Amino acid sequence: MIKFEHVGLRYGIGPEVLSDVSFTLEQGSFHFLNGPSGAGKTSLLRLMYLGIRPTRGLVSMFGQNINGLDRTELSPIRQRIGVVFQEFRLLDNLSAFDNVALPLRIQGKNEKEIRNNVNELMDWVGLQDHKNMLPNTMSGGQQQRVAIARAVIMRPRLLLADEPTGNLDDEIGHKLMNLFEQLNRMGTTIVIATHDQNIIESFGHPTLMLEEGRLRIEDRKTWLAKKMEGVF
Amino acid sequence: MKLPFLNKKDRKLGISDRRRYDIPLEKGAGGRFLMLLVCLMTVLGMIALSGTFALSAMKDRWTSGLENQLTIEIPAQDENGNTIEADALKREALAVKAILDKQSGVTQARILSDKEMQELVEPWLGEDVILGQIPMPALISVKLAEGHPELLDKLRRDIKAAVPAARLDTHEEWLSDLVRFTGALRMGAVILALVIGFTVVVAIAGAIRARMAEYKKEVELLHLMGAPDNYIAIQFQNHTLRLCFKGGLFGVLIGAVALKLTGWIYGHMDINLLPDFSLGHIHMTMLAALPLLIALLAFATARRTVLSILKKQV
Ligand SMILES: Nc1ncnc2c1ncn2[C@@H]1O[C@H](COP(=O)(O)OP(=O)(O)OP(=O)(O)O)[C@@H](O)[C@H]1O
Ligand SMILES: [Mg+2]
Numbered sequence: 030m031i032k033f034e035h036v037g038l039r040y041g042i043g044p045e046v047l048s049d050v051s052f053t054l055e056q057g058s059f060h061f062l063n064g065p066s067g068a069g070k071t072s073l074l075r076l077m078y079l080g081i082r083p084t085r086g087l088v089s090m091f092g093q094n095i096n097g098l099d100r101t102e103l104s105p106i107r108q109r110i111g112v113v114f115q116e117f118r119l120l121d122n123l124s125a126f127d128n129v130a131l132p133l134r135i136q137g138k139n140e141k142e143i144r145n146n147v148n149e150l151m152d153w154v155g156l157q158d159h160k161n162m163l164p165n166t167m168s169g170g171q172q173q174r175v176a177i178a179r180a181v182i183m184r185p186r187l188l189l190a191d192e193p194t195g196n197l198d199d200e201i202g203h204k205l206m207n208l209f210e211q212l213n214r215m216g217t218t219i220v221i222a223t224h225d226q227n228i229i230e231s232f233g234h235p236t237l238m239l240e241e242g243r244l245r246i247e248d249r250k251t252w253l254a255k256k257m258e259g260v261f
Numbered sequence: 262m263k264l265p266f267l268n269k270k271d272r273k274l275g276i277s278d279r280r281r282y283d284i285p286l287e288k289g290a291g292g293r294f295l296m297l298l299v300c301l302m303t304v305l306g307m308i309a310l311s312g313t314f315a316l317s318a319m320k321d322r323w324t325s326g327l328e329n330q331l332t333i334e335i336p337a338q339d340e341n342g343n344t345i346e347a348d349a350l351k352r353e354a355l356a357v358k359a360i361l362d363k364q365s366g367v368t369q370a371r372i373l374s375d376k377e378m379q380e381l382v383e384p385w386l387g388e389d390v391i392l393g394q395i396p397m398p399a400l401i402s403v404k405l406a407e408g409h410p411e412l413l414d415k416l417r418r419d420i421k422a423a424v425p426a427a428r429l430d431t432h433e434e435w436l437s438d439l440v441r442f443t444g445a446l447r448m449g450a451v452i453l454a455l456v457i458g459f460t461v462v463v464a465i466a467g468a469i470r471a472r473m474a475e476y477k478k479e480v481e482l483l484h485l486m487g488a489p490d491n492y493i494a495i496q497f498q499n500h501t502l503r504l505c506f507k508g509g510l511f512g513v514l515i516g517a518v519a520l521k522l523t524g525w526i527y528g529h530m531d532i533n534l535l536p537d538f539s540l541g542h543i544h545m546t547m548l549a550a551l552p553l554l555i556a557l558l559a560f561a562t563a564r565r566t567v568l569s570i571l572k573k574q575v
Contacts, residue, residue: 080481080575100575101489110487112485120283132486135488136487
């Protein structure tokens with residue numbers, strides 16, 4: 030359902046960030062995305078949420094080849110993808126509530142439905158009392174939870190999260206990971222970029238490893254075996 | 262698609278009052294500048310428009326009646342500069358009148374009396390002039406049922422045959438001058454309207470471009486969440502429309518006061534160049550429609566600008 034074939038990416042005239050990336054993610058799968066800083070994790074996610082187009086190679090989302098689509102045809106695909114950005118990217122002039130409601134409004138849902146869904150989710154991420162606050166008056170962790178709520182509010186078919194637990198303490202971090210797990214059980218494909226070895230270990234999903242512009246998939250067993258051998 | 266407007270229902274649902282647009286379009290002084298511009302353009306447009314109305318009223322007044330009238334003049338001197346005897350002049354005038362009376366299509370032919378002649382020359386020569394002292398031409402005022410060119414030609418021929426010195430004055434020259442003059446003024450009004458339209462388009466397009474650049478990140482984010490171009494355009498175009506309505510409303514108020522004031526001053530100036538003139542219902546409606554027209558133009562410009570910028574993005 031997501032397929033990359035020999036994808037290469039460079040920004041402008043810079044060096045290749047991704048040089049030959051090929052992989053397939055089945056619908057309903059759950060992967061971590063790992064690799065050293067600057068390896069291109071954010072760039073790979075950006076390709077998946079259609080924020081940029083690859084310099085070469087094929088990207089296909091939900092069975093559609095992206096290269097062949099013009100920009101107006103990307104909107105319906107993007108509406109099925111929830112993204113938690115590394116730097117949140119909340120809209121500063123909108124309250125927490127309205128930020129979370131944004132994807133539903135874009136999809137033209139009615140206000141009653143929006144209110145019910147958003148309130149429920151705000152409860153869930155523990156922000157019910159903060160829903161009328163503006164993002165820049167919230168703590169980093171609170172903003173991150175708003176960003177996560179916004180990404181999952183419309184039950185996306187694909188959820189991409191860039192370091193979603195980076196600003197959160199372990200307890201809330203695990204709670205949010207459980208939210209992702211729950212979403213995954215309902216059929217959402219999930220890719221989470223993270224440095225957090227604890228989370229990778231305790232949830233044990235296969236990991237996409239990015240190194241020097243290339244990607245390989247490690248399932249939990251080989252990952253644990255390597256860890257035993259003291260590779261890291 | 263639902264407009265992302267804040268309405269009463271939204272407020273009841275507990276949605277923050279702050280939200281009207283996703284992008285903070287209401288921040289900054291740019292909006293106030295546009296409002297002022299639209300206000301001024303509305304005032305300018307109103308003045309130009311009512312000027313045009315007054316002009317055409319003036320033209321109608323001056324030309325009405327004149328079209329089916331002509332004057333025949335028999336000069337008091339022959340081509341050598343010798344004064345013609347009053348009696349001879351009168352005979353010639355009667356001959357002309359006889360021709361006119363016979364002609365069908367002529368409703369009236371009247372030789373102006375001495376008293377009328379005196380009144381005509383008074384403004385130029387003063388009250389004390391005694392008609393006998395200066396040579397006065399004979400004037401015959403003619404009214405036609407309809408000013409057919411054929412009828413005029415026939416009259417001209419018949420009268421020339423009887424009294425070679427007679428001159429037909431159909432007011433045509435004077436009328437065509439007037440028509441040309443008001444036409445030029447009207448042209449000026451049209452050019453002014455074009456300038457107003459052009460100014461609005463340029464200002465709105467510029468403001469939208471600046472805003473789009475300022476909120477590039479926010480616009481990109483909306484795109485990434487799957488917002489179609491239309492969703493983004495709606496926010497900009499509705500914001501523009503609101504600004505223009507507000508500006509236009511102020512403009513109409515200021516314009517109305519300005520026109521009222523002009524009318525009052527003119528009424529107290531005691532000159533009678535322009536006929537009495539007041540705005541009718543049609544004129545009022547047209548003046549009131551002006552800000553709507555400007556707002557519509559701004560709306561369309563905003564939409565086009567946003568869409569054309571978005572088209573160039575990923
Ligand atoms: N917009 C950009 N323009 C130019 N170069 C970029 C851009 N974004 C990223 N890069 C470059 O691409 C490379 C990969 O960056 P990326 O952000 O994808 O790494 P990352 O794996 O997400 O790192 P981190 O773990 O620190 O978030 C880096 O060398 C970076 O300098
Ligand atoms: Mg990154």
